[in-house]
Amino acid sequence: MTALLEARGLSRRYGGVHALRDLTVTQHRGEALGMIGPNGSGKSSFVNAVTGNIRLDTGSVIFDGTVISGRPPHVAMRAGLTRGYQAVRVFATRPVADNLILAGLPHHSDADRLLHDADVADILAWLDLAPLLERLAGALTLFEQRRLELAMRLLAKPKLIMLDEPVGGLSPVEVRAMMVLLRELRARCDIFIIEHTMHVIRALADRVIVMVGGEKIADAPPEEVLRDRRVIEQYLGVSDA
């Protein structure tokens, strides 16, 4: 397997707080990578740093052969790297159709025919968005908004999509439906998932990185990570076993 994403020695400090401390992460092609850790452990900072949403103090990011560290987010995007947000992010005051058109702009020359494109229709059918096209994005349920967010990102035909707690805030029924979608998503592009619930990561990720205080304390398949004493102590709490 070759590396799709190589982030080396990422550091970012806010005053005295290390959001990221010499963090090195590699994701291979065809691999689903997960990241877990308590609140404030640097998971979202890592995604923000990779996509160029926050500036790095040190470190480099190479995505699919392109250096994207120190560049604005649209550069990462054009190299094939896209992301979702922990707090879902869509153009809330616009209808769903407008959202898709705005998202498809950099990739489709003819915006008006975008929605009739076979690839786009396929994505809309898969995410069951076709009946919602006329609705305002801000008036959708959270699950619908997450599906819309996913569709908007997929219009770019990304190679990797980084998702920040994609099942956060969903009802138990919706969580199960979302996990089915995320498993199917792997057929379309590689995924990187932040979660703080272990069972989601276990079901979706081939390998897990465990974060504490901006540092990586474990990097292994989910079953191995779960047996790691340090992980159990640091993240799951000291067990009585």
Added chain:
Amino acid sequence: MSRPWPLLAGSLALCIGLPLALAGAPFAAYIVTGAFLQLLFAAGMNLLSGYTGITPLSFAGITGISAYLCVGLVMRAGWSFWAAWPVATLVAAFVGVLLGLPALRLRGFYFVLSSLVVQTVLTLAFTAFASLTNGDTGISQIPPPSSPFVAGGTLGGTGLDLLIALVGWAGVVISWRLAGSGFGRRLVAVREDPELAETLGVDVVFCKLAAFFISSLYAAAGGPLMAVFVGFISPRSFDLLASLNIWLMVAFGGQGSIAGPLIGTLILAPLPSFLLGYYQVKDIIYGLLIITVTVAMPGGIHGWISNRMRPRLP
């Protein structure tokens, strides 16, 4: 719009026909041509404030830079208007981009404030550099452009009215083409959520600067036209109130649509001419309108109408 040609041809015919029909009525022609000039400004302001979500209160200042520069080149350096006009326009548009740089960092209200300061400084500069601008007295007896058709003749009266009407028409048509293009939609994405737009692959910095350049071109192109049309310029022609008036025409009609600024300009541009004897009343009316628009009609007349025509959301 799927078949724009009848509308384009019709509006072009109107822009040519109106000045010709009013050739014998100077006062009416003056009002109509003034409105065409405002139409150009409103279309340019709309590209920034309506489509990109950046409200530049330094807009009239750009017009002023271009007007003073062109008048200076013509009256002092002896240039032809036809050479001075494009040069002044380009220079002022680049200055407009420089003055727009704070928009890369400041959002919404904070950029409006910074542009207000820029506008104030520009107005003060127009007054302070009296050797170039003749200060508060202004520059009068600006000569009309030479005629492009008759050697030694000048382009005044109906000819100038026609030129301004055509430039105003072209300005609106170009803004309509831009708004419907991929670039125009990127601007909307930047307006709605710059960070999301970036994540979706939009080069936000480029889009903002390009929008500033194009909008400043509008502001700048109108300056020399205004100078030769009125025959007089002073710092008051390009002050904060002038910027606000242009913004008001856009916002009152409806920002972020092509019809909006058209409606706003048609209603508001002729207003001062009907209130000539009551100059202060005009500013009071404008002030009340600004309050009404911001509080009660954020979408302007166009937004208000299209809201009522659209079926209500569940």
